[in-house]
Amino acid sequence: MEQTTLKVQGMTCGHCKASVEGALKELAGVSNAEVNLEEGTVNVSYNEADVTIEAMEEAVEEQGYDIA
Secondary structure: OEEEEEEEEOOOOHHHHHHHHHHHHOOOOEEEEEEEOOOOEEEEEEOOOOOOHHHHHHHHHHOOOEEO
């Protein structure tokens, strides 16, 4: 299991947190996603054989947020 931290711009509230975490957890290969609103980051645990960082970034961007 790998871990990465994505820097996400535009997250300000609980709804933002739920949207980003939900989008990432729907991806095959992502076992956990945890947003830190204060830092503007999301920590993701994933299986690199099943999902790419690019796919995770795209899932976040589809929710209307920008990857820094």
